[in-house]
Amino acid sequence: MPIAARGDPNxxxxxxxxxxxxxxxxxxxxxxxxxxxxxxxxxxGFLLTNAHVVEDKQTVNIIFDSGETTERTYLARVILSxxxxxIAVLKIISHGAERFQYLSxxxxxxxxxxxSDIHVAGYPLSLGRTKLxxxxxxxxxxxxxxxxxxxIGLGTYFATGVVxxxxxxxxxxxxKNKVVGVASAAxxxxxxxxxxxxxxxxxxxxxxxxxxxxxxxxxxxxxxxLGEFPAKFAMQLDMYQNQSPKESHRVVVVRGHKSKFVxxxxxxxxxxxxxxxxxxxxxxxxxxxxxxVGNLSPxxxxxxxIIRAGEEIFLQMNVEALIQENLKNALR
Numbered sequence: 001m002p003i004a005a006r007g008d009p010n011x012x013x014x015x016x017x018x019x020x021x022x023x024x025x026x027x028x029x030x031x032x033x034x035x036x037x038x039x040x041x042x043x044x045g046f047l048l049t050n051a052h053v054v055e056d057k058q059t060v061n062i063i064f065d066s067g068e069t070t071e072r073t074y075l076a077r078v079i080l081s082x083x084x085x086x087i088a089v090l091k092i093i094s095h096g097a098e099r100f101q102y103l104s105x106x107x108x109x110x111x112x113x114x115x116s117d118i119h120v121a122g123y124p125l126s127l128g129r130t131k132l133x134x135x136x137x138x139x140x141x142x143x144x145x146x147x148x149x150x151x152i153g154l155g156t157y158f159a160t161g162v163v164x165x166x167x168x169x170x171x172x173x174x175x176k177n178k179v180v181g182v183a184s185a186a187x188x189x190x191x192x193x194x195x196x197x198x199x200x201x202x203x204x205x206x207x208x209x210x211x212x213x214x215x216x217x218x219x220x221x222x223x224x225x226l227g228e229f230p231a232k233f234a235m236q237l238d239m240y241q242n243q244s245p246k247e248s249h250r251v252v253v254v255r256g257h258k259s260k261f262v263x264x265x266x267x268x269x270x271x272x273x274x275x276x277x278x279x280x281x282x283x284x285x286x287x288x289x290x291x292x293v294g295n296l297s298p299x300x301x302x303x304x305x306i307i308r309a310g311e312e313i314f315l316q317m318n319v320e321a322l323i324q325e326n327l328k329n330a331l332r
Contacts, residue, residue, distance in 0.1 A: 017177045018119075022132045023101040025172060026064045026074075027123045028053050036169035037122035038062060038076075038090060039179070040102040041208055045074075045092030048204055049170030050184050051081045052287065054088045062092060065123075065132045080211040083287065084219050084294030086184050087204055088170075089211035106178025108201045111139045111158060118198070120162045120183050122171030126192045137161035137195075139175075144197065157184070157197040165193035173198035219294035221322025225255040226286045229266075237266070237307075247284050249307075260315045261306070268305040268312075272296060293319060
């Protein structure tokens with residue numbers, strides 16, 4: 001059986017369902033590197049995973065684990081990738097009318113913290129697993145708003161007592177054999193292993209429908225190209241500015257285009273005001289920046305704290321509309 005381990009059989013996890021799970025949950029690889037997990041959600045080969053798994057790629061390899069020596073490998077096109085909610089929709093490029101075994105969605109709202117069982121199926125290489133592995137636990141908290149400064153995004157998640165790690169990104173979070181979430185982050189300082197957070201299955205289902213319908217996703221954005229300093233170098237810079245930085249601010253502007261940024265500006269935080277007062281989000285990585293800005297509506301007035309040539313500067317600007325076009329037509 002391809003599953004290395006899971007909890008004891010119970011009403012929410014039948015042996016037959018888990019025995020065949022490898023047909024619906026493939027590994028995602030880009031070139032020679034394993035990036036994470038995906039899962040099939042329609043019989044014609046649509047899949048869901050995390051946006052950070054596919055990064056900026058247009059195609060990825062999808063590998064189904066047979067549990068033995070043979071594997072089925074397909075090329076999949078990235079149809080839609082939204083880094084703000086960390087969801088990507090893929091479509092397997094197959095010849096003929098091949099049909100795939102898929103997972104169905106359940107109701108995320110029925111989950112009860114401290115009570116509901118959760119199973120997470122994936123390929124956590126940081127746990128030494130190279131075959132499909134299913135871990136189980138309980139939902140520990142619902143409606144969690146994770147802070148962008150923790151490098152795990154802004155949005156609605158639920159926390160679990162399931163231990164996972166790198167490779168679990170994009171794994172289906174299952175309750176009573178139904179998808180109720182997508183694993184996206186682990187609560188750990190080194191981001192290798194820890195307790196998993198799952199993106200709401202309701203949100204994932206909405207993204208799937210958006211992709212299938214061919215609609216674009218409109219988020220806030222800025223016309224700027226960003227890069228990241230090496231962590232050690234960024235820490236040295238922060239030690240120069242602050243004797244005891246908790247984390248290093250790594251994001252640097254490569255090109256400012258029409259914005260007020262110039263090359264080598266280092267972005268520290270983004271602030272804006274609404275009816276609840278002023279909100280400030282610290283920026284440590286490019287993903288933090290994209291999610292913080294993407295969480296805002298176009299035309300929102302923001303203040304960006306930067307370090308320019310060693311001097312602290314505050315830039316004021318309006319958030320622009322960033323349209324993430326759906327690539328569905330590219331399949332035809």
